[in-house]
Amino acid sequence: MKHYDYIEWLLYKNKMLSKEKSEEMEQHLYNCDTCMEIFLSLIDEKEAEHAGEIISDDFTFKIINNIPKTKNIKPKIRQTKKAFNYQLGYYAAVASVTVILTLSGFYTGLVDAVPKLSASVQITQEQTNIIAGLSHSIVDSTSNLLFSIENIDRNNRRKE
Numbered sequence: 001m002k003h004y005d006y007i008e009w010l011l012y013k014n015k016m017l018s019k020e021k022s023e024e025m026e027q028h029l030y031n032c033d034t035c036m037e038i039f040l041s042l043i044d045e046k047e048a049e050h051a052g053e054i055i056s057d058d059f060t061f062k063i064i065n066n067i068p069k070t071k072n073i074k075p076k077i078r079q080t081k082k083a084f085n086y087q088l089g090y091y092a093a094v095a096s097v098t099v100i101l102t103l104s105g106f107y108t109g110l111v112d113a114v115p116k117l118s119a120s121v122q123i124t125q126e127q128t129n130i131i132a133g134l135s136h137s138i139v140d141s142t143s144n145l146l147f148s149i150e151n152i153d154r155n156n157r158r159k160e
C-alpha cells in the first residue's frame with residue numbers, strides 16, 4: 001500500500017490540495033491505520049473540536065458502515081465450515097450404515113417385511129424412525145446395533 005507522508009497530510013488538513021487529491025487521500029485514510037495515526041497526530045485539542053469541518057460529513061458514516069461488515073464475515077465462514085463438516089460426517093455415517101446394513105442382510109429382511117405391513121404413511125414413518133434409531137446405535141457401538149435388529153425382528157414378528 002502506498003502511504004502519504006506527514007507533509008501531504010498537513011496539506012490535506014489545511015485544504016491546500018486539489019479536490020481530487022483530497023478525496024483520494026480520504027479514501028486511503030479510512031483504510032489505513034498508519035496514515036490515520038499521522039493524520040490524528042496533526043490535530044491538536046482545539047482542532048479536534050472542529051474535526052467535523054476537516055473530515056467530510058459522510059466520513060463517520062462510512063466508517064460505521066464498514067465496521068459491521070468486517071465483523072460479520074468471519075462467523076459466517078465458520079458456520080458454513082461447521083455445516084459442511086457436519087454434512088460430510090452425516091454422509092459418511094449414512095454410507096457406513098448402508099454398508100453394515102447391506103452386509104448384515106437388513107435390507108433383504110426389510111423388503112420381505114414390507115408387504116406384510118400395511119402401506120400407510122404412518123408405518124413408512126415408523127420404518128424411517130427405526131432406521132434413524134439404528135444409525136445412532138451403530139455410532140454408539142456394534143452391540144447396540146445387534147440389539148436393535150433383534151428388537152426390530154421381535155416387533156415385526158409381533159405385527160405378523
Ligand SMILES: [Zn+2]
Binds near residue numbers: 001028032034036
Ligand atoms: Zn497509509
